[in-house]
Amino acid sequence: MRIKILGSAAGGGFPQWNCACPNCRAVRAGTFPGKARTQAQVAVSADSYSWFLLGASPDLRAQIEAAPELHPREQPVGTAPRHSPISGAVLANADVDHTLGLLLLRELQPLRVYATHSIHRILTEDNSMYAMLQRFPGQLTWTDFKTETTFHLEDSAGRNSGLRCLAFPLGTHYPAYISQSRQSQLHQREASLGLIVESPSGKRLAYMPAVPQIDDALLKELETADLLLFDGTFWSDDELIRIQSSGESVGEGSGQTARQMGHVPVSSGEGSLEKLAQLRRPRKIYVHINNTNPMLNEAGPEHRQVREAGWEIAEDGWQLDL
Numbered sequence: 001m002r003i004k005i006l007g008s009a010a011g012g013g014f015p016q017w018n019c020a021c022p023n024c025r026a027v028r029a030g031t032f033p034g035k036a037r038t039q040a041q042v043a044v045s046a047d048s049y050s051w052f053l054l055g056a057s058p059d060l061r062a063q064i065e066a067a068p069e070l071h072p073r074e075q076p077v078g079t080a081p082r083h084s085p086i087s088g089a090v091l092a093n094a095d096v097d098h099t100l101g102l103l104l105l106r107e108l109q110p111l112r113v114y115a116t117h118s119i120h121r122i123l124t125e126d127n128s129m130y131a132m133l134q135r136f137p138g139q140l141t142w143t144d145f146k147t148e149t150t151f152h153l154e155d156s157a158g159r160n161s162g163l164r165c166l167a168f169p170l171g172t173h174y175p176a177y178i179s180q181s182r183q184s185q186l187h188q189r190e191a192s193l194g195l196i197v198e199s200p201s202g203k204r205l206a207y208m209p210a211v212p213q214i215d216d217a218l219l220k221e222l223e224t225a226d227l228l229l230f231d232g233t234f235w236s237d238d239e240l241i242r243i244q245s246s247g248e249s250v251g252e253g254s255g256q257t258a259r260q261m262g263h264v265p266v267s268s269g270e271g272s273l274e275k276l277a278q279l280r281r282p283r284k285i286y287v288h289i290n291n292t293n294p295m296l297n298e299a300g301p302e303h304r305q306v307r308e309a310g311w312e313i314a315e316d317g318w319q320l321d322l
């Protein structure tokens with residue numbers, strides 16, 4: 001299985017358009033000892049020919065252009081020049097930064113999208129723009145999955161990719177654009193998921209971009225993974241509150257703790273560095289990193305602490321093979 005990290009930042013990217021935090025200011029000034037990043041996006045393939053997206057980020061158009069594997073291939077003479085190696089997508093939640101990219105895939109390309117029934121309903125019943133993906137039968141095929149039940153990833157024509165997927169509930173939070181009355185019609189356990197993708201040979205990728213807490217059941221699941229891409233959104237629980245109170249402008253979610261936003265912080269007691277230190281099997285990589293996170297600074301003590309603990313910090317364009 002080949003895994004491409006097309007984007008490694010949290011929602012908003014790095015730098016974020018309306019953010020003047022020290023990290024974003026420095027990266028714009030060209031003085032930041034670290035890299036800019038696009039919004040989180042992972043693609044997986046069993047054969048390096050047919051690809052599945054994990055989520056669909058708002059930066060997807062540029063991310064596809066930056067990855068030659070995802071470019072359309074030349075079609076036989078006399079046929080339409082439309083093609084994509086992207087067979088479909090698996091959605092872990094209904095966040096804007098995780099689903100907006102579907103709209104960028106609208107140019108009449110057949111795709112299969114896997115989602116829980118609740119997320120499928122949010123996108124197709126509440127957001128009329130997604131009808132652009134269903135202008136003819138067979139354009140976008142929605143396939144609902146149940147959590148904690150393994151399913152095969154197939155393209156829109158039903159061809160099996162060889163990859164299997166398993167999703168399990170991590171959080172009960174729906175995005176802020178979904179009203180309380182709507183939420184009462186949806187299943188809480190279908191709101192926010194972790195994804196396990198298994199290769200034909202049984203190797204396992206765990207993709208966990210939004211983890212509100214780490215319990216024993218999750219630890220047990222993660223110990224079965226060969227590669228872990230884990231929630232690196234915030235360094236500390238009060239990161240956004242402190243930046244806000246310093247008078248600097250930040251975006252969505254300012255004033256909330258990391259845990260209130262559904263993200264266990266990297267540092268501190270009960271943080272992911274400490275709680276996941278006991279994992280022996282997986283290679284451990286932080287993804288979905290918010291622009292305010294000090295571990296983005298490659299010259300700083302937080303970056304060093306993470307690296308010394310055996311973790312890597314994902315960058316756009318990384319390719320990993322399992």
Ligand SMILES: [Zn+2]
Nearest residue numbers: 019021024291
């Ligand atoms: Zn910032």
